[in-house]
Amino acid sequence: MIPRQNQSWVSEFILLGFSSDPMTNSILFIVFLLIYLSSVLGNGLIIMLVCLDTQLHTPMYFFLCVLSLLDMGYVTTTMPQMLVHLLAYSQTISFAGCWLQMYVFGALGIIECTFFVVMAYDRYVAICYPLRYTVILTWDLCIRLAAGSWICGFFSSLLHTFFTMSLPYCGPNRVNHYFCEGPSVHSLACMDTHLTEMLDLMLDLVLNVFVIITPIFLIVASYICITKAILKIKSTQGRCKAFSTCASHLTVVTFFYIPATYVYMRPNSSSSPERDKQVSLFYNAVTALLNPVVYSLRNKDIKRAFLKAMGLGRVDL
Template identity: 80%
Template sequence: MWMIPGQNQSWVSEFILLGFSSDPTTNSILFTVFLLIYLSAVMGNGLIIMLVCMDTQLHMPMYFFLCILSLLDMCYVTTTMPQMLVHLLADSQTIPFAGCWLQMYVFEALGITECTFFVVMAYDRYVAICHPLHYTVILNWELCIWLASGSCVCGFLSALLNTFFTMRLPYCGPNKVNHHFCEGPAVRSLACMDTHLIEMVDQILSVLMVLTPISLIVASYVHIAKAILKIKSTQARCKAFSTCASHLTVVTFFYGPASYIYMRPNSSYSPERDKKISLFTALLNPMVYSLRNKDIKRAFLKVIGQGKVDC
């Protein structure tokens, strides 16, 4: 800590991340588990990006958006995991104040970007199912780039305001964050002032950032369901549904934990529960899309030289 000039009060210059355990044996086990999770997430998402870039048959809006989602997931997990792995084996679990600010900002920005981007992917499915003959005309490459860029701008601008106010709070000790990374509520709980108003505003914004995308996604799938029910062929109906199943699965597993963590009252906030919940989404996405999508499997088998996949 350092002293504020002209005042008899210390100011936090670094935070200590408590992580999951203080037992060296437990930390060694956790290091192995989380290292495998991190490598699986990076390699799984990296494989999807590579396949989409290499296979010209995947050069369409749906897989362009999937490629962007995989890139977001890689960045998302890399924001917290490498530092957590180092802290599991290191004697010191400190992070500088500026490093904490940057980690909090990037984590929130990527999270909000994904929230927005799932709406874009739902719109892609809506156009593909409800307007199949005009799919490439409506979702031209210029619009796809604008939608992807707009999601990123929305995420990074929205996170900037929230992170700015959090890190402008006075932190004069203690400096132990009960989390494995600098998460907003966990850091704010250490502020040397009443943060009730900030927490209330943050919760309102969090609810809006979760409910608004969910509402738009639900609206898209209501139209999609109506369109699918009008299809007379059972085989065509199943095929139409299967193109949406992967997206629905990932959306459910993303918004489920997000709703639990950020939409409940601040009085029920529990870092012990929350820090165990937010680890696996980035690993889930490539598993869902690679296992359920025949085009991804075909592209993978083509790359490794085993020809086409029968699905």
């Protein structure tokens, strides 16, 4: 690592964003503002409906409520600042602000990864052990699973963020991204030893195995068991209903994991900053927008609760 003497240490970073053209930025501001507001309102609506409607006070909808809360926090960590930078002349962020954004974004991302496993387990119990569903998934267990995901996420992100921001940043401070994402900031570090690079590679490997590979494996294993249980159902209507309860979760998991896996598990030699920005925008903002749409359009209970809240509870779905 470069010694600290005779170095000009970075006190702020410049986020390059998507474009330097004012007209393009104005158009992007309108598009991203609509995406952000739709994401917050959609997820907020789901949280409100689950809290107000007693018929939705079940483990499945409790987990959906937590997921919506995660999505709101996830998109709020990056989008408001990006919207300001699209219209502002200055696109700087302080070192401490970058540290905090990277930490919170990483923590919520890890929580969402682990929470998808919790939701897969919920579907596994509901389909494979329907008669024991409420006995197995007690409220105490649901709260423990949710709290465990949050604790795990914030602790894991602290380790990675602390290591990244403790690297020497002695000159370049232009981050080719719209927010402080780990790989983009890390590429600016002034490193001259193989030891630092090796430690970083080992840390990334451990986190990737823990955050991406292990959850995907557990989710796939859960759905293999679910598929076997569904195939044992004799009636076609029963099978369709069982598959329908899992379709929303599988859709959301796919939209989240494919771009996240691309960004964090590909070789550094094949990285493209412009493509990374587009992909990260998808799993950050677009996924948060799609989640309430996917769950509300495919879920009669959510639609019923919405109509009830609007005073149209007797309208047939």
